[in-house]
Amino acid sequence: MNCMKRFSFKNIQILRWLRHFLVLCGIFFFLMLVMAFTTAPFYIYHWLGTGLPELKNKPDVIVMLGGSGMPSESNLIRCWYVATAASSFPESKVLVAMPGDPLDSAGTPARLVKELVLRGVDAGRINLELRGTNTRSQALRCKELVEKSQSVWLVTSPEHMRRSMLCFRKAGFLRIGGLPAFENPSEADFSFRDDELGGKSTVLPDVGQNFQIRYEIWTQLKYEVLITRELLALGYYRLRGWI
Secondary structure (H helix, E strand, C coil): CHHHHHHHHHHHHHHHHHHHHHHHHHHHHHHHHHHCCCCHHHHHHHHHHHCCCCCCCCCCEEEEECCCCCCCHHHHHHHHHHHHHHHHCCCCEEEEECCCCCCCCCCHHHHHHHHHHHCCCCHHHEEEECCCCCHHHHHHHHHHHCCCCCEEEEEECHHHHHHHHHHHHHCCCCEEEEEECCCCCCCCCCCCCHHHHCCCCCCCCCCCCCHHHHHHHHHHHHHHHHHHHHHHHHHHHHHHCCC
């Protein structure tokens, strides 16, 4: 009987903790939904990309921190930024940090090099860092390939820029700047009239002129996912002493 009482008491405690957890999750997601109707997520996202000191020195080395596979949105936009910077500073070297087999023509490192060459970067300027598998290890591996006194520009996604620069500073780099790979908004007018496009007549409102419903809310929700993940990563890196 006593065992049954203890078992029941433990079950009640678990259910209470579960209820509290679900309530907190509900509050969190409700706040996230409310924030999606504001510009706060964008400004936090922008702060992650630009919150550290701006570029001051010409780069001796442009370091591209690889994203996902290739082709991918993250790597293609980073290649564009690297190629643009390399064109502006023809004496700089390019270092691509991306794990993989450089001899595999279908692998990501080889495809990144090919993409940069297609965009006008001479292959002789490009070196590879192939061992780093997270931001901390990439910073440590790049330290072996780049002199501390050299000026380094990092190219990565905006939400990843703050953590990258802090990791490279912690690794001992003295002159470092960030070139966040922001997307540029389209200049086209995407408004329309629902009724002019045919289809069924409904009681639904015309959303063709409402950019907040069509784009802005979803964009802010996307930013919220990115910044939540990145803030957690920053906290973990801080606890580990990596930044």
